[in-house]
Amino acid sequence: MKKVLIIFLTGLVLLTFISxxxxxxxxxxxxxxxxxxxxxxxxxxxxxxxxxEQEGTLQGYYFNGYIDMRDSFENFEEESEYIYYMxxxxxxxxxxxxxxxxxxxxxxYVEYFKQLDPLNxxxxxxxxxxxxxxxxxxxxxxxxxxxxxxxxAQIGEVTNLEVIN
Numbered sequence: 001m002k003k004v005l006i007i008f009l010t011g012l013v014l015l016t017f018i019s020x021x022x023x024x025x026x027x028x029x030x031x032x033x034x035x036x037x038x039x040x041x042x043x044x045x046x047x048x049x050x051x052x053e054q055e056g057t058l059q060g061y062y063f064n065g066y067i068d069m070r071d072s073f074e075n076f077e078e079e080s081e082y083i084y085y086m087x088x089x090x091x092x093x094x095x096x097x098x099x100x101x102x103x104x105x106x107x108x109y110v111e112y113f114k115q116l117d118p119l120n121x122x123x124x125x126x127x128x129x130x131x132x133x134x135x136x137x138x139x140x141x142x143x144x145x146x147x148x149x150x151x152x153a154q155i156g157e158v159t160n161l162e163v164i165n
Contacts, residue, residue, distance in 0.1 A: 011103040052145045062137045085112045110149040124152045129161045
């Protein structure tokens with residue numbers, strides 16, 4: 001019985017020590033030191049790029065002002081099926097705002113997108129470039145600014161847009 005009690009107490013002390021190191025000592029070592037540095041706070045801020053000047057890129061299929069961020073399909077049949085379902089899905093989505101008298105869900109569209117892995121979120125953007133886009137085009141968008149956390153997500157100013165074949 002003494003052996004079990006000694007092992008239990010030793011384990012408890014060891015667990016307490018590990019917890020102290022993990023949650024008290026290590027986090028405080030990540031704090032800035034009170035020593036001197038060659039950089040002051042204003043110098044540190046000069047090295048940070050403001051969010052509205054950061055550049056990013058997205059690739060995906062274009063539909064009605066949205067990018068569906070997914071890899072391009074390997075063959076023509078898969079891509080054609082995707083474009084068919086996405087076109088009908090957008091039509092269904094737009095028509096949901098209006099009452100049409102019949103209330104039947106379009107299960108085939110829902111099931112199609114459930115079986116695609118992964119189902120990606122749509123990102124909205126304004127095409128201010130001279131590139132003419134057609135629904136189903138696979139595009140690469142370069143933009144300034146971050147991705148805004150809204151629904152649907154939105155990106156900043158589009159600086160370059162190209163259609164990838």
